[in-house]
Amino acid sequence: xxxxxxxxxxxxxxxxxxxxxxxxxxxxxxxxxxxxxxxxxxxxxxxxxxxxxxxxxxxxxxxxxxxxxxxxxxxxxxxxxxxxxxxxxxxxxxxxxxxxxxxxxxxxxxxxxxxxxxxxxxxxxxxxxxxxxxxxxxxxxxxxxxxxxxxxxxxxxxxxxxxxxxxxxxxxxxxxxxxxxxxxxxxxxxxxxxxxxxxxxxxxxxxxxxxxxxxxxxxxxxxxxxxxxxxxxxxxxxxxxxxxxxxxxxxxxxxxxxxxxxxxxxxxxxxxxxxxxxxxxxxxxxxxxxxxxxxxxxxxxxxxxxxxxxxxxxxxxxxxxxxxxxxxxxxxxxxxxxxxxxxxxxxxxxxxxxxxxxxxxxxxxxxxxxxxxxxxxxxxxxxxxxxxxxxxxxxxxxxxxxxxxxxxxxxxxxxxxxxxxxxxxxxxxxxxxxxxxxxxxxxxxxxxxxxxxxxxxxxxxxxxxxxxxxxxxxxxxxxxxxxxxxxxxxxxxxxxxxxxxxxxxxxxxxxxxxxxxxxxx
Amino acid sequence: xxxxxxxxxxxxxxxxxxxxxxxxxxxxxxxxxxxxxxxxxxxxxxxxxxxxxxxxxxxxxxxxxxxxxxxxxxxxxxxxxxxxxxxxxxxxxxxxxxxxxxxxxxxxxxxxxxxxxxxxxxxxxxxxxxxxxxxxxxxxxxxx
Numbered sequence: 228x229x230x231x232x233x234x235x236x237x238x239x240x241x242x243x244x245x246x247x248x249x250x251x252x253x254x255x256x257x258x259x260x261x262x263x264x265x266x267x268x269x270x271x272x273x274x275x276x277x278x279x280x281x282x283x284x285x286x287x288x289x290x291x292x293x294x295x296x297x298x299x300x301x302x303x304x305x306x307x308x309x310x311x312x313x314x315x316x317x318x319x320x321x322x323x324x325x326x327x328x329x330x331x332x333x334x335x336x337x338x339x340x341x342x343x344x345x346x347x348x349x350x351x352x353x354x355x356x357x358x359x360x361x362x363x364x365x366x367x368x369x370x371x372x373x374x375x376x377x378x379x380x381x382x383x384x385x386x387x388x389x390x391x392x393x394x395x396x397x398x399x400x401x402x403x404x405x406x407x408x409x410x411x412x413x414x415x416x417x418x419x420x421x422x423x424x425x426x427x428x429x430x431x432x433x434x435x436x437x438x439x440x441x442x443x444x445x446x447x448x449x450x451x452x453x454x455x456x457x458x459x460x461x462x463x464x465x466x467x468x469x470x471x472x473x474x475x476x477x478x479x480x481x482x483x484x485x486x487x488x489x490x491x492x493x494x495x496x497x498x499x500x501x502x503x504x505x506x507x508x509x510x511x512x513x514x515x516x517x518x519x520x521x522x523x524x525x526x527x528x529x530x531x532x533x534x535x536x537x538x539x540x541x542x543x544x545x546x547x548x549x550x551x552x553x554x555x556x557x558x559x560x561x562x563x564x565x566x567x568x569x570x571x572x573x574x575x576x577x578x579x580x581x582x583x584x585x586x587x588x589x590x591x592x593x594x595x596x597x598x599x600x601x602x603x604x605x606x607x608x609x610x611x612x613x614x615x616x617x618x619x620x621x622x623x624x625x626x627x628x629x630x631x632x633x634x635x636x637x638x639x640x641x642x643x644x645x646x647x648x649x650x651x652x653x654x655x656x657x658x659x660x661x662x663x664x665x666x667x668x669x670x671x672x673x674x675x676x677x678x679x680x681x682x683x684x685x686x687x688x689x690x691x692x693x694x695x696x697x698x699x700x701x702x703x704x705x706x707x708x709x710x711x712x713x714x715x716x717x718x719x720x721x722x723x724x725x726x727x728x729x730x731x732x733x734x735x736x737x738x739x740x741x742x743x744x745x746x747x748x
Numbered sequence: 749x750x751x752x753x754x755x756x757x758x759x760x761x762x763x764x765x766x767x768x769x770x771x772x773x774x775x776x777x778x779x780x781x782x783x784x785x786x787x788x789x790x791x792x793x794x795x796x797x798x799x800x801x802x803x804x805x806x807x808x809x810x811x812x813x814x815x816x817x818x819x820x821x822x823x824x825x826x827x828x829x830x831x832x833x834x835x836x837x838x839x840x841x842x843x844x845x846x847x848x849x850x851x852x853x854x855x856x857x858x859x860x861x862x863x864x865x866x867x868x869x870x871x872x873x874x875x876x877x878x879x880x881x882x883x884x885x886x887x888x889x890x891x892x
Contacts, residue, residue: 334789335789335803335811335840336807337804338792340791341792345795403804403805404801493798496796501794574801654797657798658797
């Protein structure tokens with residue numbers, strides 16, 4: 228599949244050298260405060276981009292970012308259009324993940340479980356830890372309520388995009404597959420009608436551009452930035468030797484990521500992909516223990532969550548302000564409607580695209596309804612949330628919430644944070660690369676350019692202040708939702724037809740069960 | 749009674765004794781012999797996106813290798829000796845999958861070798877022979 232001429236190798240290696248020397252030059256300028264310089268250079272661009280993407284509309288006097296309404300409206304519409312698929316397919320989706328319907332003759336192929344867990348490792352990241360802390364500090368405990376609701380509705384969005392991702396993926400002659408919004412937007416819309424062909428192409432290209440941006444922002448800089456903050460915090464805060472050496476941390480992470488994505492050392496990625504679920508379980512487990520230890524505070528915590536959700540007392544923007552915080556962090560964390568995870572889900576082996584859509588219902592559920600909620604509850608029951616706290620201290624806030632009950636937990640949390648950040652970066656580098664090759668074609672040179680840019684942004688991200696990083700990350704990731712959701716509206720009847728046929732087969736018992744599930748039935 | 753034996757092999761060299769034993773048994777009792785090889789795989793492993801993308805291709809390569817280097821040469825050698833032999837290659841948990849293959853072909857006995865792992869290693873990591881003895885519905889012959 229890769230076309231390569233001797234000339235292109237020359238260009239590639241020259242480019243590699245150029246970027247490598249750029250990165251290597253960074254420490255040389257350290258006396259002037261590299262972090263500050265990088266921050267100053269990137270900030271105006273980041274601010275301009277996020278200002279544009281987050282153009283607001285006024286809802287009862289409160290400025291609401293249009294993109295949030297866009298995502299929320301889509302999630303509600305999909306939920307109704309597919310008759311609450313997020314709830315009614317919950318049990319069946321579990322059977323699919325468990326492998327009840329997996330043909331043993333397909334053993335060795337990518338299973339539903341594997342596609343789901345891979346997508347989840349890209350989704351479960353710092354959004355679950357840092358983002359939620361930001362939501363609860365800015366929006367109060369009530370933000371938790373809206374976050375959970377956004378997670379439940381987001382399941383429907385995820386269902387649609389993952390079904391489409393599998394349906395319109397490309398299967399190459401060598402047996403590899405590529406899927407995602409780029410493909411369903413271009414192929415799907417062209418299939419709907421000839422007049423939509425060019426719209427589909429434009430949307431696909433737009434999506435790819437934003438996805439590349441998102442892979443540098445939320446999938447990279449945000450992760451590098453927040454994990455660095457946590458590492459600094461546990462090693463002594465401002466007094467830490469690392470405090471003003473964001474570039475150094477960035478360089479180390481960039482080298483590790485580079486070993487995986489350029490060096491092809493899949494071993495590192497494989498180890499991470501096995502450690503991340505373990506860390507997630509540990510995180511949730513510790514969270515539940517802390518919640519359990521504050522048993523008497525739970526009723527009042529839930530009281531604060533419910534009353535805060537509807538009164539918005541003391542919160543900028545009142546109820547709408549609380550709602551925005553909850554929805555925003557949920558959307559950023561589970562990426563439903565954003566289209567990213569459809570890329571990862573597309574690798575599953577199935578001849579019924581709907582099955583992967585159903586399985587993907589679990590993604591926002593695990594990410595938001597379970598993991599984000601645990602973070603929020605820990606912050607609320609320990610009483611560590613404080614509206615006056617600096618919202619740029621996302622991870623630090625969660626860390627102190629855990630620390631208030633388990634004093635040594637910040638160390639474990641740091642390990643979790645770094646691992647989550649790392650695995651999210653690996654996943655997003657993959658998403659970004661898919662978008663990149665969709666635009667620029669597949670060759671050694673284009674691959675190398677993307678990967679080096681990606682590594683460069685790791686260093687940039689850990690050097691910047693959180694404010695601009697978080698704005699820019701949000702902006703690029705949310706921007707993906709515009710072309711993605713718009714295209715999906717045209718493709719809804721396709722998904723409906725697939726779902727109706729499949730659901731009829733399921734209800735009539737025409738789907739074959741295998742193995743233990745067949746014996747149980 | 750059915751007249752099928754199943755022998756599980758890791759690779760043709762390391763399962764030589766089990767294979768010899770099974771061949772002699774099949775030859776003298778005029779039984780059909782299934783030569784089974786399991787490629788270790790779990791539906792619940794955690795993979796990277798890149799691994800998933802290439803999984804199908806890799807699976808084909810694994811099957812080709814298992815056929816060409818492990819099972820097919822053994823089957824043809826057995827057939828030359830006049831033993832009606834067939835190969836079976838599957839992905840999965842070794843012991844569980846051997847049982848499934850046995851059921852599929854109606855085998856009455858499963859013959860496997862053992863790795864010769866130390867007692868401690870077997871305790872810690874388990875062995876295919878050990879697991880097979882526990883879960884198999886057919887008699888299992890473990891060839892030392």
